[in-house]
Amino acid sequence: MTSSVKNETNNNWLKQVYNQFIEAANKLTLAIEDGINTAITSKYNPFYYHGALPQFYLWVLFLSGLLLFAYYVPTIDNAYLSNRLINAWTSVQYITNSLPFGGVIRGIHRYSGDAMVLFIFLHAIRVWFTDRYRQYRWIQWATGVILLLMVLFIGQTGYYLVWDERSLLLTRMTVSALDALPIIGAPLKAWFLNGDTITNLTLSNFLFIHIGLSFALLFVLWLHYVRMTRPVITPPPAVNFILVAAILLIVFLVPISSGNMANLNTQPNTYDVDWFFLFNYWLMAHMPMSVFWISMTALAVGATILPWFVKTVSPPVTPAEVVINKCTGCSLCYRDCPYQAIEMVPAPAGSRFKLLATVNVPRCSSCGICVGACAFDAIDLPQLPDATVLTQIKSLAEVK
C-alpha cells in the first residue's frame, strides 16, 4: 500500500516536471516563430514548412543520386587494377576527381542526406514541443519514426557503396551485429551480404537496398500524409534557394573525399564517424552486442509508441457534434477539415437533403475549423459554445 502511494507520488512529480518542460519548450518555439515572422513574415518562415524541408532534400537526393548512379560501378574486384579495371571505389574516384562537377554533385548528395536527417529531427522536436504528435495524429508520428529509421539505414548503405576502408569496416561490423542476433541473425546476414561472404553481389545488394528503399520512402510518405487534407509539402522558392545554397556552401567548405580502397585481406580499425548516420556504429563499438540490440530496439519501439503513453499535457479532445436538423449536407465542413475527420453519409430517411455530415471521433482534433466553415450553424464544439467564441473574439479585438 505504502509503495503504491510512493509510486503515484513519483509519477505525479514526473508528470509535473514533464508538463513544465513541454510548456516551456512550446513557449520558446512559438516565441522563435514570432520573432522570425516579424523579420521575414509568416510566408517565408521555415517553421511553417518544417515537414516540407526534409522532403525538399529528398528530391535533391533523388536528382543528385540519379547523376551518381549513371557512373557508379557496384563491384569490389581489385585484382586487375593495373589493367584499369573499374570497381566501386575507382568509379567513385572517377566521379569525384574526373567527371565535370562530379565532386560537387557527390558533395550535394552526401550533405543533403545529412541535412535531411537534421531537419527530420527538428521537425520531430517541433511537433513534440507543440504537442502535435498524438491522439488523432498518431499515424503521422508512427510513420515519421519509420521514415527516420529508413532514412538512417539508406544513408548507411550509402557509406558502404563508396567501398573504401571505412565501407569495409562498417560492412564487417554490420555482419557481426547481425550474427549476434538469435534465430534471424543467420538469414539476415545472408540477405545483407547476398551470400556467405563479401563478393561483387554484396555491393549490388547494397546498391539495390540504397535505391530500392529510397523509392519505398515514397510509399511511407503517402502513409505519413494519408490523414492530412492539405499537407504542406513544398516550401516557397526563396526558402528552397536558401536550402540549396547552404548545401553548396558546405560542399565548398568541406569538399567530399574517400579513404583508401577497401582491401579484403586487411582489417581497418578506425574511421571518421558521421554523427548523422553512423552514431549506431559508434555505440556498437562501445557496448556488448546484446546491449546494443536491446537498446536500439527499445529506442525505436519506444519512439514509435510514444503517442499512446504521453497523455498529460493537453486536455482530452472533445469531438465536434453535428446538429442533424440544421445540416444541409453542403460538404463545406468536409472540405475544410484538415484531418479528414468529417465524413459525408446519406441523410436519414425523411430528410430534405441528400447528405449528412458525421464526425469520425478518433480523427477529430476539436480545432473548430468545421464550426467556422458551416454556414448553417449545424456543427458545434460541445465545450465551446458560439457565445463563448464570440466573447473571446471581442475581447481579443479590444486588446488589439
Next chain:
Amino acid sequence: MIKGIKDIVILILAALCLIVSLVFMPWSELNFTGNFPGWLSGVMGHFGVNKFFADLATHNKLMELVTPKDVQTNLGDYAYSLFLFVAMTASAIAIVLIGKEDDSEKTVLEAKK
C-alpha cells in the same frame, strides 16, 4: 520608382546576382581562364572578356578565397558552387524582401463604397 532603402537593397542584390552569374560563374566553369570553347572564343575575344577572365586569376586574394582546401582537381567546380551559393542567397533575400509585401492585406476597405 525607388521608394526607400528596401528597394535599393533589392537592386543591389539583383545586381550582385547578375554579376556573379554572368562573370564569376562562367569564370570558374572555365577553370579561372578565359579559354572559351572554339565557337565562342572569337566573340568573347572581340569584347575582351577572355582577357578580363584571365586577369581575374592574377588576383591572389580572390584566388585564395575561391579555392577549397584539401582538393587538388576540378577547383573551378567548387568555386562554381561557392558562386552559385552567393547568387542563390542574394536572390532568395531579394525575393523575401519583395514578397513580404504580399503578406499585407490589400482587400480591406475603410468603408463600403
